[in-house]
Structures are given as C-alpha cells and as structure tokens.
Amino acid sequence: MQKDSVFKREYVFLDxxxxxxxxxxxxxxxxxxxxxxxxSEKGTIDGFMERENEGSTGFDDGFAIPHTRCEDVIxxxxxxxxxxxxxxxxxxxxxxxxxxxxxxxxxxxxxxVHLKLISSLARKLVSADFQSTxxxxxxxxxxxxxxxxxxxx
Amino acid sequence: MTKKKKLVALCACTMGLAHTFMAAQxxxxxxxxxxxDVKIETQGADGIQNELTPQDLAEADIIxxxxxITPENNERFDNYDVYEISLQDAIKNAKGTIKEIExxxxxxx
Numbered sequence: 001m002q003k004d005s006v007f008k009r010e011y012v013f014l015d016x017x018x019x020x021x022x023x024x025x026x027x028x029x030x031x032x033x034x035x036x037x038x039x040s041e042k043g044t045i046d047g048f049m050e051r052e053n054e055g056s057t058g059f060d061d062g063f064a065i066p067h068t069r070c071e072d073v074i075x076x077x078x079x080x081x082x083x084x085x086x087x088x089x090x091x092x093x094x095x096x097x098x099x100x101x102x103x104x105x106x107x108x109x110x111x112x113v114h115l116k117l118i119s120s121l122a123r124k125l126v127s128a129d130f131q132s133t134x135x136x137x138x139x140x141x142x143x144x145x146x147x148x149x150x151x152x153x
Numbered sequence: 154m155t156k157k158k159k160l161v162a163l164c165a166c167t168m169g170l171a172h173t174f175m176a177a178q179x180x181x182x183x184x185x186x187x188x189x190d191v192k193i194e195t196q197g198a199d200g201i202q203n204e205l206t207p208q209d210l211a212e213a214d215i216i217x218x219x220x221x222i223t224p225e226n227n228e229r230f231d232n233y234d235v236y237e238i239s240l241q242d243a244i245k246n247a248k249g250t251i252k253e254i255e256x257x258x259x260x261x262x
Contacts, residue, residue: 059244060244067171069170105198115199119195125175
C-alpha cells in the first residue's frame with residue numbers, strides 16, 4: 001500500500017454505534033485526527049456541517065456522502081463507516097442511512113490525482129451492484145476491496 | 154441507417170467532489186440505455202473534464218445542465234435550448250427526467 005494512498009484498510013469502520021448524523025460526523029472526525037488525515041476534530045466537523053447545512057448529503061437506499069474541503073484536512077482521504085443501526089439523516093428517499101462515505105480533502109491540493117480517485121468513487125456510488133454489496137457485506141476486507149477497486153476504476 | 158440521437162450534459166455542484174460525478178454517471182447510463190450517443194462534461198474540484206465542444210452542442214438533440222452553480226464558459230450554450238434539471242433529479246431519476254424532456258420536445262414540434 002502506498003504511503004500517500006487516499007484509502008486504507010484502517011479507514012473502514014463497521015458496526016459503528018452512532019444514532020445521529022452529528023454523532024457519526026464526530027466519530028469520523030475523531031478517527032480522522034487519530035489517523036493523521038486531519039489536525040482538528042472540531043474543524044473537520046464544522047467543515048462537514050457547513051456542507052450539510054447547504055443540503056443534506058444523504059441520498060438513496062441508505063447511503064450518505066458527507067464531504068469537506070477544509071484547511072484542517074492534510075491528506076485527501078476516503079473513510080467508510082457502516083452504522084450498527086440506521087441513522088436518522090435526511091435522505092432523498094427518507095430511508096435511514098447505513099453506509100457513510102466521508103470524503104476529506106484539503107483546502108489546497110497540489111495535484112488533481114487524488115481528486116480523480118474520489119470522482120471515480122462518486123461515479124461508482126450510483127451503481128446498484130456496488131450499493132448492494134456495500135449494504136449486504138459485513139466483511140471489512142471485502143468492503144475494503146470493492147471500495148479500493150472503485151477508486152482505481 | 155438512421156443516425157443515433159445525441160445527448161450532451163454539463164454537471165457541476167458546489168464543491169465538485171461528489172454530486173457532480175454521481176449525476177454525470179447516472180445521466181450517462183440512462184442516456185445510453187435510452188439509445189443515445191452521450192457526452193457529459195463535469196466541472197468539479199478536478200477542473201473541467203470532457204469539455205463539450207461547439208460541435209458537440211451543434212450535434213446534440215438534447216442539451217442538459219444539472220448544475221448548482223453557474224458553470225464556466227456558459228456562453229457556449231447561448232444559442233441553444235438547454236434543459237436545466239436538478240442534480241438530485243439527475244442522480245435519482247435520470248431516465249425519467251430524460252423521458253420527460255423527450256416528451257416536452259415532442260409536444261413542441
């Protein structure tokens with residue numbers, strides 16, 4: 001695994017026991033700081049919430065993609081959280097959110113290489129096959145594998 | 154042999170990380186399924202990709218914008234009928250939205 005990879009096995013979190021959007025974003029921010037992706041929990045949460053306040057990033061079938069470009073983020077990264085129970089998080093179809101893809105990008109990026117990886121993943125998110133594997137799998141290695149593949153598609 | 158219909162679209166969301174590309178992918182798949190040649194420009198955090206040329210616009214039977222911001226080089230579209238749809242419709246109901254546009258065009262003829 002490359003050192004500067006946007007996605008790593010330890011960025012996958014399953015069975016996360018959070019019940020609200022705020023709790024979930026706080027969990028992600030805490031892990032992001034621990035993993036060296038961001039320098040500030042609060043800054044990361046505020047970054048996510050700024051985007052959420054423009055319009056919820058929840059979409060169909062239990063998926064949400066909170067994202068931020070903020071100065072506290074130091075490494076472009078994708079984190080994946082599967083919640084233990086669905087979260088009440090405004091979505092396009094009103095369903096609770098189960099799978100959360102968090103996209104963290106620094107305010108200033110030197111190259112678009114990482115952004116291109118993230119855009120490949122975003123494209124994959126609308127695929128029914130990809131969605132059902134993500135929803136049905138409880139195997140972290142499988143989830144890591146399909147997300148890794150989607151990023152490098 | 155009849156020439157394939159062509160659909161072109163431009164997608165751009167506020168941050169250019171996620172919805173731009175989800176909308177582009179959904180529109181591309183739906184348009185292909187409905188038998189179109191398709192080209193989708195994205196204006197995202199990685200800049201302008203797959204840029205629509207004057208020729209693309211001239212050849213297009215349907216021109217769509219799914220944008221939450223005013224796109225770059227928007228004057229390209231000045232002399233064309235552009236169907237503006239929400240990013241949400243593009244992501245969630247691309248096929249239905251294209252069909253609605255087809256009906257609108259048919260009823261204008």
